[in-house]
Amino acid sequence: MTTEPNINMLDRNKIPKHIAIIMDGNGRWAKERGLPRIAGHWAGAKVLRSIVEFCAEIGIQVLSVFAFSTENWKRPLDEVNLILNLLLYYLKKEVNNLHENNIIIHITGEWQQLPINIAEEISRGIELTKSNTGMILNIALNYGSRKEIIKACRDLCIDVKNDKIGIEDIDEKLFKEYLFTKNLPDPDLLIRPSGELRISNFLLWQIAYAELWFTEKYWPDFKIEDLLNAILAYQNRERRFGGLKK
Numbered sequence: 001m002t003t004e005p006n007i008n009m010l011d012r013n014k015i016p017k018h019i020a021i022i023m024d025g026n027g028r029w030a031k032e033r034g035l036p037r038i039a040g041h042w043a044g045a046k047v048l049r050s051i052v053e054f055c056a057e058i059g060i061q062v063l064s065v066f067a068f069s070t071e072n073w074k075r076p077l078d079e080v081n082l083i084l085n086l087l088l089y090y091l092k093k094e095v096n097n098l099h100e101n102n103i104i105i106h107i108t109g110e111w112q113q114l115p116i117n118i119a120e121e122i123s124r125g126i127e128l129t130k131s132n133t134g135m136i137l138n139i140a141l142n143y144g145s146r147k148e149i150i151k152a153c154r155d156l157c158i159d160v161k162n163d164k165i166g167i168e169d170i171d172e173k174l175f176k177e178y179l180f181t182k183n184l185p186d187p188d189l190l191i192r193p194s195g196e197l198r199i200s201n202f203l204l205w206q207i208a209y210a211e212l213w214f215t216e217k218y219w220p221d222f223k224i225e226d227l228l229n230a231i232l233a234y235q236n237r238e239r240r241f242g243g244l245k246k
Helices: 026-032 035-058 072-074 078-099 116-129 147-160 170-177 224-236
Strands: 018-022 062-068 103-109 135-144 189-192 213-216
Touching: 026 035, 035 078, 035 224, 062 072, 062 078, 072 078, 072 116, 078 116, 103 116, 135 170, 147 170, 189 224, 213 224
Parallel strands: 018 062, 018 189, 062 135, 103 135, 189 213
Antiparallel strands: none
């Protein structure tokens, strides 16, 4: 008989500082139930709320979630509009709750290019929560990692050209300052539901040494117990960062 994981099984001294999640499988979850794809996205939004609350409870410093990628614009226009409307609804509904729970909203991606009503709501959430001291909820919106890296390279070149920095000054630490996540620690643990075994252009630079954890479950079926399993698996791994076993 399999023992269900619970919070008391966690080693509080080995809690990952930063967890990143690719919230995948919403559409397939809905299709298998004969529902429109947007129903899966609605169900996934409900799961996100419980995961955010639990991560804050156990002391996660940063939770990054992949909400809308630059590649998602290739989807049918109706679905894109529905996802964006869901995003707007989620922001309006949850921002005050996040603020009351001392959570900081951080956005990774070119969110200013989203429709103005969404961009204004994002700006309000960032402003409202900027002085909070709890967990950072880092939402990747209109984000693609390759595009982020190219943008960082361009901005770096401009600063070299304008003599703000020298070529000899460029190293990993400086390069990070040009990324959307410049003020965040790199992810310790990357979780992907839905049975897919790929990264899908998410935080490619930042996850260089992240532990990866995959599950067959679709995101709308993802539960606290699944998150606990991922963290327990993380705690049982040895992270050597290219070095030898201690």
